[in-house]
Amino acid sequence: MVELEQVLDVLAESLDGAAQIHQMSEEAPLLGAIPELDSMAIVGIITSIEERFGIVFDDDELDAEVFETVGTLRNQIVAKMEN
Amino acid sequence: MHTTDFHYLPSSQNSQIFIAHYAPLEQSEAVGASQAVIFVPPFAEEMNRSKRMYVLCARLLADAGIHSLCFDFSGTGDSSGEWGDFDYADWKNNLIDVFQFAKKITSNISLVTLRDSALISLNLIKRADIQIDKCVLWDPIDNGDALIRQLVRMKIASAMASDLKKITTKEVLESIEQSGFLEVGGYYVSADLIDQIKVEKISDSIEDVLALTEMHWMTTGKSNSNSAVIPICLSKLNLTDVMLKKLTMHTVNDVKFWMQQEVTISPLLLRETKQVFVS
Numbered sequence: 001m002v003e004l005e006q007v008l009d010v011l012a013e014s015l016d017g018a019a020q021i022h023q024m025s026e027e028a029p030l031l032g033a034i035p036e037l038d039s040m041a042i043v044g045i046i047t048s049i050e051e052r053f054g055i056v057f058d059d060d061e062l063d064a065e066v067f068e069t070v071g072t073l074r075n076q077i078v079a080k081m082e083n
Numbered sequence: 084m085h086t087t088d089f090h091y092l093p094s095s096q097n098s099q100i101f102i103a104h105y106a107p108l109e110q111s112e113a114v115g116a117s118q119a120v121i122f123v124p125p126f127a128e129e130m131n132r133s134k135r136m137y138v139l140c141a142r143l144l145a146d147a148g149i150h151s152l153c154f155d156f157s158g159t160g161d162s163s164g165e166w167g168d169f170d171y172a173d174w175k176n177n178l179i180d181v182f183q184f185a186k187k188i189t190s191n192i193s194l195v196t197l198r199d200s201a202l203i204s205l206n207l208i209k210r211a212d213i214q215i216d217k218c219v220l221w222d223p224i225d226n227g228d229a230l231i232r233q234l235v236r237m238k239i240a241s242a243m244a245s246d247l248k249k250i251t252t253k254e255v256l257e258s259i260e261q262s263g264f265l266e267v268g269g270y271y272v273s274a275d276l277i278d279q280i281k282v283e284k285i286s287d288s289i290e291d292v293l294a295l296t297e298m299h300w301m302t303t304g305k306s307n308s309n310s311a312v313i314p315i316c317l318s319k320l321n322l323t324d325v326m327l328k329k330l331t332m333h334t335v336n337d338v339k340f341w342m343q344q345e346v347t348i349s350p351l352l353l354r355e356t357k358q359v360f361v362s
């Protein structure tokens with residue numbers, strides 16, 4: 001099980017300047033809504049997720065839909081862990 | 084207190100290497116014998132994001148009595164030349180040139196690295212004619228292949244973040260093959276440079292390095308636990324007790340400043356680094 005708080009921890013680590021990460025809900029939008037979420041931050045988040053959850057993403061599994069909301073990112077992690 | 088001098092050092096590649104020398108005004112008892120620390124820049128965008136922290140750390144150490152040197156590799160920052168005119172071999176030679184510059188100040192020389200600059204630095208340390216006292220690695224990348232994978236992912240993420248058509252790893256790799264370079268964040272990384280970086284591995288140098296040099300491996304992250312464990316890339320090696328005594332793992336509960344879009348400072352990382360040099 002991947003807790004919402006665990007996903008928010010990863011986001012907070014890569015988006016230090018972004019306000020209120022830990023107040024975010026599953027529906028909170030990511031791409032396009034957080035100015036700090038640039039390409040390096042996205043790569044940082046992916047790498048942190050891989051290290052923390054012991055999974056490895058195939059780069060082709062990663063697209064804008066994964067980073068649409070906190071919930072879609074969490075679902076991708078869950079799906080990867082179940083495979 | 085310290086003074087700051089700027090130098091343009093002629094390099095062995097006929098370029099001018101920019102060096103900022105932060106020199107202590109007086110010898111410190113806490114530092115003991117004269118020391119110099121060279122700050123080795125990381126690659127591309129991480130280089131830009133390291134500048135502020137490197138200068139702050141250099142000033143902090145200089146105020147504590149340590150000569151601190153920040154420099155730019157040829158073709159980057161304030162050094163002469165164009166980015167595409169130099170490769171990894173040139174930058175390794177740049178570091179040797181800066182080492183020789185530091186040697187005129189003192190024979191007690193240490194390095195601070197960030198991310199991939201650990202690879203270049205360890206390569207230098209294992210040379211027989213180079214003696215490095217301490218090496219502080221900030222969030223090191225342990226192999227060049229991981230750095231290239233990060234660059235390819237940045238290309239994909241960049242398209243993702245700017246609402247462009249989705250691109251795949253395969254398409255990025257095909258594009259490198261066709262054009263001869265990978266463009267990430269305005270940096271054109273040639274296929275030759277990619278090949279040079281890919282073969283670099285910390286595990287290839289670490290045993291030689293730990294025979295000679297005290298190493299401090301610092302991992303940052305606000306959600307880190309406090310337990311400092313040996314990284315996987317090192318745990319697979321047969322490091323002797325003598326080598327392990329020279330390796331200190333540090334877990335620093337501070338922001339990964341190099342990952343942030345805005346200029347960000349990691350005060351705990353600065354403090355931890357200072358403690359390595361000032362007892």
